[in-house]
Amino acid sequence: MTREEKSIAIENLTAQLAGSNTVYMADISGLDAETTSNLRRACFKAGIKLEVVKNTLLEKAMEASENNYEDLSTILKGNTAILLSETANAPAKIIKEFRKKSDKPVLKGAYINAEIYIGDNLLDSLASLKSKEEVIGEIIGLLQSPAQRVISALKNQFKDEDAA
Template sequence: MTREEKSIVIENLTTQLADSTNIYLADISGLDAGTTSNLRRACFKAGVKLAVVKNTLLSKAMDASDKDFAELPEVLKGNTAIMLSETGNAPAKVIKEFRKKSEKPLLKGAFIEEAIYVGDDQLDALVDIKSREELIGEIVGLLQSPAKNVISALKSGGGTIAGIIKTLSEKEG
């Protein structure tokens, strides 16, 4: 690979890192072609972009990025695949599901919404991370429940002003 080609790859990687809020680094060494193809298929179905990268080029892209990857460049040893996703836990779920049939991929590290996770032992914690949409759904549900309680109380009060006042006074007491 020429110096010019390397600089183009670094520039592309830097752009991908800048555009992604959820970045996983995994070790997929030792997977045969068929298994790797199955992993790529699983990633595609989950909306995860998977690419095998050269460690030195990825390290230079991390250095060129505006993001603080802390100790993540230190895990760039051996074979490294980068997994990019819109959903924070999607790559972790793909890895965990895939590991039911294979020993790999192993999680090297992850950058999730500014937080750094290093090591394969972090996989379960990453699977449990809720997506932005899941959190918004929970908040909306929590906000709706008091309103539903008031509405049901008003309905059970008979609909008369006296019934509504009585129901509201019982709720406060």
Template sequence: MKKEDKSTVIEQIAATLKEYSHFYLTETSALNAEKTSALRRECFKNDIKMLVVKNALLHKAMESLETDYSPLYDCLKGSTTIMFSNTGNAPAKLIKEFKKNSDLLGFKAAYVEESFYGADQLDALVAIKSKNELIADVIALLQSPAKNVVSALQSSGSTIHGVLQTLSER
């Protein structure tokens, strides 16, 4: 590969790293063509961009950015596939689901919510809630007291009404 081509690829990888707020480093070299295609289809369905890169080019792209990605440099061995996503836990869920059927997909590391996670922390990454899930939880918590008050008024109102009706009948 010519030096100009390498610099273009490095710039493209760096631009993609800037574009997405979360990414996962995986090992897909053990997958056959059928399973790789299935993984790509699942990535597409879940709005995850999958990109196979050379480790040296990814390392240089990471160094060219302002964020310090040095904890990930040790993971850049063997073949590396990056899964980019704007939802922090989507690739983790996909990797975990894919590993149920085939143990050939390897998880190396991840950069999620401005933190670095190692290969042993896949379950923790699956448990991370996305922004939309957190918003839904906050809304549910805010609505809960109001629902409790309304239901209490309705139940006690019917009870009071029942008591008054019984008293009036006597």
């Protein structure tokens, strides 16, 4: 890879990192071609971009990024694939699903909404994170609940007055 190609690759990676609040890093080495293809297909269906990257290029892209990736550079050893998503828990769910059949992919770390997570032991916690849409739905439900009770009470009050 020439210096110019590396520079372009770093710029592309930096742009991808800047465009996503959710970046997972995983080790997918050792997966056969069919399993890797199935993983890519599952990621595509879930709206996740999966890309195998060179650690040195990813490290330089993280340094050039406006986001603070702090300690994530320490996990850049061996093979690294990045999973970029709009939904915080989607990559963790995909990894968890694939782990039912194999011991890979292994979660190295994640950057989610300016928070750093390092280690495969956090996979279950990350998979259980609620998406922005789920949290908004719960808040709306909580806000509607008291209003619905008031409306129901008023309806019952008017029914009682009409019956009298």
